[in-house]
Amino acid sequence: MKSAMAFLFLIIAPAWPAAGAVSQQEQNKAIAGRVFHEILNQGKFQVADEIYAKDFVNHGLHRDFSLAEDQAAARFEKQTCPDLHLTIGPTLAEGDLVSVAWIARGTQTAAAGWLPPTGVKIELRGITIWRIVDGKIREEWTSYNEMTVLRELIYQVRWQLLGLLCAGLFLFWICYRLAGKLRSRLHAG
Numbered sequence: 001m002k003s004a005m006a007f008l009f010l011i012i013a014p015a016w017p018a019a020g021a022v023s024q025q026e027q028n029k030a031i032a033g034r035v036f037h038e039i040l041n042q043g044k045f046q047v048a049d050e051i052y053a054k055d056f057v058n059h060g061l062h063r064d065f066s067l068a069e070d071q072a073a074a075r076f077e078k079q080t081c082p083d084l085h086l087t088i089g090p091t092l093a094e095g096d097l098v099s100v101a102w103i104a105r106g107t108q109t110a111a112a113g114w115l116p117p118t119g120v121k122i123e124l125r126g127i128t129i130w131r132i133v134d135g136k137i138r139e140e141w142t143s144y145n146e147m148t149v150l151r152e153l154i155y156q157v158r159w160q161l162l163g164l165l166c167a168g169l170f171l172f173w174i175c176y177r178l179a180g181k182l183r184s185r186l187h188a189g
Contacts (some may be wrong), residue, residue: 081106
């Protein structure tokens, strides 16, 4: 009986994962989580060298982006919305791919290009897929609706925009009237 149990153990034991062993998919999920927790939420951009491969490519909608461009965009987002926080949703791993659904929330309190600080609260949902090889992120595909941000911005500052539009129309009307008077004086003289 003991020899039969030992034989059975030798056959079955290799199929059991070692105690405390973590699967490659779980390791890849942990790497993906670091991007959200350390880089995007905490602003620890220096850890990008630990997380991303040197030949990393972010496959954008119209062109590919290098690691330097990708991290510059992340820094810009964090600068524009210092309270930016991304919450991780469902995370799936299969082979060398990790997919993460996420929600980003933040307040635009710094200038963003031509747009001055507005105090607009933004909420955005998206999904990112990473290809992770040898413990480093090699490729990224991210999808979200950029119009959501614009819609939230316009909705939250609609009265200010309406005021600017009215002021612009009023100034146009004054200039139109002055130009008409000037024209009539030039033709009368």
